[in-house]
Amino acid sequence: MTVVFGIAAVVAFLGALGVVLSRRTLYSALSLVLNMAALAVLFLLLDAQFLAAVQIIVYAGAVMVLFVFIIALLAPAAEERIPRLEWRVLLGGLAAIGFTVVVGRLTLNGITVGANGHLHGGLGPFSPQLVNAHGQVQTLGEQLFTTFLLPFELTSLLLLVAAVGAVYLSRHRRAGE
Amino acid sequence: MSGLFPGFLILSAALFAVGALGVMVRRNLLVVFMSIELMLNAGNLALITFARYTDTMAGQVFALIVIAVAASEVVVGLALITGVYRSGRGLDVDEMSEMRE
Numbered sequence: 001m002t003v004v005f006g007i008a009a010v011v012a013f014l015g016a017l018g019v020v021l022s023r024r025t026l027y028s029a030l031s032l033v034l035n036m037a038a039l040a041v042l043f044l045l046l047d048a049q050f051l052a053a054v055q056i057i058v059y060a061g062a063v064m065v066l067f068v069f070i071i072a073l074l075a076p077a078a079e080e081r082i083p084r085l086e087w088r089v090l091l092g093g094l095a096a097i098g099f100t101v102v103v104g105r106l107t108l109n110g111i112t113v114g115a116n117g118h119l120h121g122g123l124g125p126f127s128p129q130l131v132n133a134h135g136q137v138q139t140l141g142e143q144l145f146t147t148f149l150l151p152f153e154l155t156s157l158l159l160l161v162a163a164v165g166a167v168y169l170s171r172h173r174r175a176g177e
Numbered sequence: 178m179s180g181l182f183p184g185f186l187i188l189s190a191a192l193f194a195v196g197a198l199g200v201m202v203r204r205n206l207l208v209v210f211m212s213i214e215l216m217l218n219a220g221n222l223a224l225i226t227f228a229r230y231t232d233t234m235a236g237q238v239f240a241l242i243v244i245a246v247a248a249s250e251v252v253v254g255l256a257l258i259t260g261v262y263r264s265g266r267g268l269d270v271d272e273m274s275e276m277r278e
Contacts, residue, residue, distance in 0.1 A: 005181055009188045016192050016215055020199035025207050032211050035192075039218055042185070046229040048237055051221075051244075058244055063214070063251050070255050071207060074262050092202045096194035103190035107183045124233035131234075143234045144241070151238070155245045162249030169256035 005045055012038035029067050036060045047128040050137050185226040192219035206261070206268040210254055217247045 015038060018031025036059045043052035131139045144152050192215060199212030221240045228236025258268065266272060 002181065005184060009184065012188065013191060013195070016195040019208070019211050019215055020195055020203065022208075025205060028208050028211055032214065035215065036218065039222060042188075042222060043225055045181075046185070046225050048225050048229070048240075051225060051237055051240055054241065054244060058248055059214075059218070063248060066251060066255060067207070067211065070258065073259070074207075074268065089202050092198045096198045099194045099197075100187065100191045104183070104187045107186045107190075124231055124235075126234045127232045128229070139234060140237055140241070143238055148235070148238045148242075151242055155242050159245060159249050162252050166252045166256040169253070169260055 001045070004041065008038045008041040008045070011035075012042065025071050026068070029064060029071060032067070033060050033064050036064070047131070047136075050140055182226065182230050186223060189219045189223040189226065192216075192222065204270050206258055206270055209270060210251075210258070214247060214251070217243060217250075 012035050015031045015033075015035030019028045019035065022028040022031060036055060040052040040055040040060070043049075043055060126139065196212045196215035196219060199215065200209050203209055203212065221243050224236040224240045224243070226236075228234065228240075261273070262268060
C-alpha cells in the first residue's frame with residue numbers, strides 16, 4: 001500500500017515537473033498523460049474505482065488526444081524559447097516550495113487522524129466497506145441523482161454551453177462578415 | 178492506512194504548486210493551459226482524499242463534476258487558442274497585450 005503510494009506519488013510529481021520544464025510542447029503533453037495515469041492509481045488507492053476509470057477515459061483519453069491534436073496543428077508556433085533560471089523562475093520555484101511546506105505543516109500538525117484511520121468528527125455514513133458492499137458506481141449514481149441533483153443538472157447545462165461556444169469560436173469567418 | 182492521509186494532501190499541494198508555477202512562468206499558451214489542468218487534478222486528489230477519510234460521498238461527486246468542468250474548459254480554451262493562432266499572432270502570452278489598460 002505504502003510502496004504503491006510512494007511510486008505513484010513520485011511518478012505523478014515527476015510528470016507535473018515535466019509539464020512545466022519541458023522545452024517542447026509535445027513532451028509537456030506526454031508528461032501530463034503520465035501524471036494523470038499516476039493520479040488514477042492514487043484514486044484506486046483511495047477506494048474511488050469509478051473515478052480512476054473516468055480519469056483514464058476522459059483525461060488521458062479524450063482531453064489529451066485533443067491537446068496533442070492541437071499541438072500537431074499549431075506545430076510551428078508551439079516551439080518556445082524557455083526561460084532558463086531567470087529571476088522569475090527562481091522566485092516562482094521558491095513560492096511553490098513555500099506553499100507546499102506551509103500546507104504540509106498545516107496537514108501534519110492541524111489534522112489528527114484517529115486510530116481507525118478516520119478523521120475525528122464529522123464522519124459520514126459511506127465507509128469504504130459499506131460502499132463496496134453496495135457497489136461503488138451504484139452509490140455514486142444514487143448520490144448524484146438525489147442529493148446532488150442540482151449540481152448535476154448545472155453541469156449538463158455547462159456542457160451544452162461549452163459545445164455551443166466551441167462551435168461558435170471555431171467557425172471560419174470570412175472577410176467582411 | 179491512516180498514515181498516508183498527510184501524504185495524499187501534501188502531494189496534492191505540491192502538484193497544485195507546480196501547476197501554479199507553470200501558469201506564472203511559462204509563456205506558451207498551450208503549456209499554460211496544461212498547467213491549469215494540472216491544478217484542477219490536484220484539487221480532485223484533495224477532494225477524493227477527504228471523501229475517503231471522512232466516509233462521505235460528496236468529495237467523489239464533486240470530483241466527477243470538476244472533471245466535467247475541466248473537459249468543457251479544454252473544449253472552449255482550445256477553440257480560443259486556435260482562434261488566436263489563426264488571427265496571425267503566435268502563442269506567446271507576453272505578446273497578447275491588446276487588452277492592457
